[in-house]
Amino acid sequence: MxxxxxxxxxxxxxxxxxxxxxxxxxxxxxxxxxxxxxxxxxxxxxxxxxxxxxxxxxxxxxxxxxxxxxxxxxxxxxxxxxxxxxxxxxxxEKDILSMLPAGREPAAGPRNAPAVIEALLVALLAFHEGEAEAVLAEAFALYPVESVAEDIITPVLVEIGERWHRGDASIVQEHFATAFLRRRLSTLFHAYDQPATGPLAITGSAPGEWHDVGILLVSLTLRRHGWRVIYLGQNVPVSQLIQEAKSLAPDLVCFSATTADNVGGLLELSHAIDALPEPRPRLALGGRIMNTHEELRARFPHAFIGASARELIAFLGQP
Amino acid sequence: MxxxxxxxxxxxxxxxxxxxxxxxxxxxxxxxxxxxxxxxxxxxxxxxxxxxxxxxxxxxxxxxxxxxxxxxxxxxxxxxxxxxxxxxxxxxEKDILSMLPAGREPAAGPRNAPAVIEALLVALLAFHEGEAEAVLAEAFALYPVESVAEDIITPVLVEIGERWHRGDASIVQEHFATAFLRRRLSTLFHAYDQPATGPLAITGSAPGEWHDVGILLVSLTLRRHGWRVIYLGQNVPVSQLIQEAKSLAPDLVCFSATTADNVGGLLELSHAIDALPEPRPRLALGGRIMNTHEELRARFPHAFIGASARELIAFLGQP
DNA sequence: AGTAGTTGTACAATCTTTGTCGCGTTGAAC
DNA sequence: GTTCAACGCGACAAAGATTGTACAACTACT
The missing domain is CATH 1.10.1660.10 (Multidrug-efflux Transporter Regulator; Chain: A; Domain 2)
Structure with missing residues (x-):
């Protein structure tokens, strides 16, 4: 490309x-x-x-x-x-992680992903927005956007989620970190022009689903790869969506769900798309529940289900 | 186009x-x-x-x-x-906007506001992100940030909400517009560095409350006026918040609710703050339900309740 | 200790960038 | 018609940059 x-x-x-x-x-x-x-x-x-x-x-x-x-x-x-x-x-691909064995020496080399993640975690858990910003700015200066998003931002979100479950982080810290990273991704998404032409994707979270950072990241990646993206955010009512899909005629519909409760909405979406006249948009799904429960895939015979934005791009090929 | x-x-x-x-x-x-x-x-x-x-x-x-x-x-x-x-x-102008760090004051006035609002509405309802971006860019170039936020963005959100109620706009259009404007505000918020010193505010939406554009706007305004702002986003669990408040010792806690269901959380918050030892943070509340139901105010004797970011700033005075 | 390489800084002579000024003219307004 | 404001244009000066060379303080290795 x-x-x-x-x-x-x-x-x-x-x-x-x-x-x-x-x-x-x-x-x-x-x-x-x-x-x-x-x-x-x-x-x-x-x-x-x-x-x-x-x-x-x-x-x-x-x-x-x-x-x-x-x-x-x-x-x-x-x-x-x-x-x-x-x-x-x-x-x-692989890059960042593989650099440097990175012992525990003070100030050795450019920070590799784990070090950046650690620094970002520390800053966010301490509510130090300025510092978090500085860490991320450094990361963006040194690594490609996709790497930062997938190798740094995503792991940080996961880690904070886990700490919360373990009781090592408060829900307030989790909220702050999520709000910060979502804002950062929004800004990034915003920094790329919506192309005038190119394949069209509609993205959002399943009905009832309030996590939107993952799908925002996917939307960003899509746009960076030349897609026109209509991003609808959280909790998108799928039934209504189909109405719009008829007139917008997207090439791709991409939604995510993180909990079992919200898979129903995706099923509904899948059926509705199957019922559309040709040419039907492709359907791509993701989110934690889709990744952890392999058996769900069988229920979406016509959809691509992937765990990362990279996989999705690879699947879509060069648009 | x-x-x-x-x-x-x-x-x-x-x-x-x-x-x-x-x-x-x-x-x-x-x-x-x-x-x-x-x-x-x-x-x-x-x-x-x-x-x-x-x-x-x-x-x-x-x-x-x-x-x-x-x-x-x-x-x-x-x-x-x-x-x-x-x-x-x-x-x-699209790109002008993206690097514009701050708007300056003189020559505001709602002269063109209705025209800008109209243009923005048309663009958003048609899913034309690029055009919406251009309209907003021009607005930001001409008017100070606060004016754009309160005289343009807010009215557009209100109008789209109303059209949806009237059936003149689909929920998908509403989602798209909200997602776009939230992103735009996020970017703006992001463009202002967190000051190292200054009074500290903690902001967010009430528990159960998923609307966060209004409070985001308030957070932006606070930051522009020199506050350090910890923005927690949607659906903040208030009980946990109090724990953090003890160690962070904010000067202001600012939350919003749009529906009656979510007022309970604010009451809880209000009581919890009253129970804090001195010096207690000030409490400011807002959101549609607080504005439309005057009688609610009596239940928050110690809180400031306002309908706009401007009012809040005026109330707080020069920090 | 000695030698070689590394690094930050200094100097001089020359050239660019950029805001401002002066001056003779011309337009606008009471 | 008098007065003030704006115009074009050339010229300036101050601030800032460029290159190349030199040098002193370190560090590292023998």
């Missing part, structure tokens, strides 16, 4: 003069240039007159480098690690 | 003299002309005598440019960026 990066303007466009970068990072201009010259880190754009122009991403990377250096890592190795990481990131 | 050109063309008509623009933007005339000369930004119309005449759109663009410059972007880059978007997308 080569180019999902329909990224709206921001993060990658070189616009900041070196002065701004100095203010934002606290690294002096001389050092900045030395790093560039000596280690080839960053290749800022140039203005007509030859001024360096940095992007937001550059700034994020520099911030990260600085924290490394402050933690005692040699700048040269920090850059090497960064490169490694970056190269791994190009191949979207 | 071709030219949406909402806002009834009013915004495109060149009527403002340079003096007005200076007042509105704080950019000096000399600079204004220099920008035009050097970077070719804007081509204001001319009066018979050759005076520059700017449109509201021009002013919006200038405001955006100014915020960019203040954010450290070189003016030359800012203009380039603007041009890029102008050329690439049909709706240049």
């Amino acid at each position: 080569a180019e999902p990066n329909h990224l709206s303007g921001a993060t990658d466009t070189p616009i900041y003069t070196i002065k701004t970068v100095v203010q934002q990072t606290g690294i002096t201009p001389a050092t900045l240039r030395a790093w560039e010259r000596r280690y080839g880190v960053l290749s800022p754009g140039r203005s007509d007159g030859g001024y360096r122009l940095y992007s937001e991403r550059d700034i994020a990377i520099l911030r990260w480098l600085k924290t490394q250096v402050e933690a005692g890592v040699a700048i040269s190795s920090a850059v090497t690690l960064l490169d490694l990481q970056h190269r791994a990131g190009e191949q979207p | 071709a030219e949406p050109n909402h806002l009834s063309g009013a915004t495109d008509t060149p009527i403002y003299t340079i003096k007005t623009v200076v007042q509105q933007t704080g950019i000096t005339p000399a600079t204004l002309r220099a920008w035009e000369r050097r970077y070719g930004v804007l081509s204001p119309g001319r009066s018979d005598g050759g005076y520059r005449l700017y449109s509201e759109r021009d002013i919006a663009i200038l405001r955006w440019l100014k915020t960019q410059v203040e954010a450290g972007v070189a003016i030359s880059s800012a203009v380039t960026l603007l041009d890029l978007q102008h050329r690439a997308g049909e709706q240049p």
Whole structure:
């Protein structure tokens, strides 16, 4: 596909003069240039007159480098690690986790996924929104969006859910964390333009289902892969949906449920779609209950059921 | 989609003299002309005598440019960026919005509000996310955040709710619109950093309450006014909340309920707060049911009950 | 201790960017 | 017609950047 990066303007466009970068990072201009010259880190754009122009991403990377250096890592190795990481990131799959055995040394290398997850957990459980934001910003600067979503955000949500069940986290902490991450995903979703053309997907949570972070993540991924996405949010009344589906003629309908109570709505949806005239939209389902109860799959003969956004994209192929 | 050109063309008509623009933007005339000369930004119309005449759109663009410059972007880059978007997308303002960190005050007034509301309604009911985005973007460029939230977003939500009751809008349309606006508000909320200091507020919806757009809007407003806000989202279990409140020691607890069913949770909350040792947080409540049923107020003797974020801010005074 | 590599910073000379000013003219308004 | 405001245009000056070289303080290894 080569180019999902329909990224709206921001993060990658070189616009900041070196002065701004100095203010934002606290690294002096001389050092900045030395790093560039000596280690080839960053290749800022140039203005007509030859001024360096940095992007937001550059700034994020520099911030990260600085924290490394402050933690005692040699700048040269920090850059090497960064490169490694970056190269791994190009191949979207396995990457992040496999980097670095990561013992318990203080400040070794770019944080791998478990370290980022840990940092994010700590920040969220302490209600430190600013810190959580910083951790995530760093993650987004270093890893592709899908990796962050699936290897960091999802695990954090799962972990917090588990801690709550174990009694190690309060429901208030869980609410705060969920609200924060949902907001973050919303912002991300928002940052991608709705394409004018392309296959159309309708997404949402099953009737009675109030968890919507998972399906939001799926919606984000779909959009990043060129789909037009109509995201309906939580607790979507399926019967009414079919009415709209007739006129909107989507190529895909994608819903999730997390508890057994809400599977009924999906069954209803499945039947209603089967009853539609050709061309029928494809149906994709997900959510915890669908993943943990294999036997449910048999009840949805015509639907794709997957555990992650990646699986869904793989199933859909190149639209 | 071709030219949406909402806002009834009013915004495109060149009527403002340079003096007005200076007042509105704080950019000096000399600079204004220099920008035009050097970077070719804007081509204001001319009066018979050759005076520059700017449109509201021009002013919006200038405001955006100014915020960019203040954010450290070189003016030359800012203009380039603007041009890029102008050329690439049909709706240049869309991207303006996404990087707009803050709206500034002067020149509000509901002048165009009805037109904007109408345009937004049309876009949302037709599931045209891109267009809705463009309309909102223009609104944000022209008016301060609070005004857009209270004079545009809120009325649109109310109107869509009413149309649904009347049967003029489907529940699916309602879901789509709500999901979109909630996302938009989330992004906005997100755009403001959590301040490190300042009074602390805990916000959320009553237990059992799934409407959270209103309280999200209040949270946004609080944060814009310097509060640290811990936003907990929908359906917050109040009893647990009190535990956390003891350690977090908030200055304000702010919750909302829309239906009578959920008032019970607020009563519980109110009593629990009364039972806290000094210093107790202030309690503020809102939501449709609180507004429509005056008699409820008597049951919350110690709480502030208001119908809008503005009222709340006025009540709180300058923190 | 000695040597070699690493890093941050300094200096100088030159060039860009960008806000502002001056000046002679022309339009708008009482 | 007098007065104030806006216009174009050129010119400036201050702030800021660029490159290349140099240097002192470290670190690491022998």
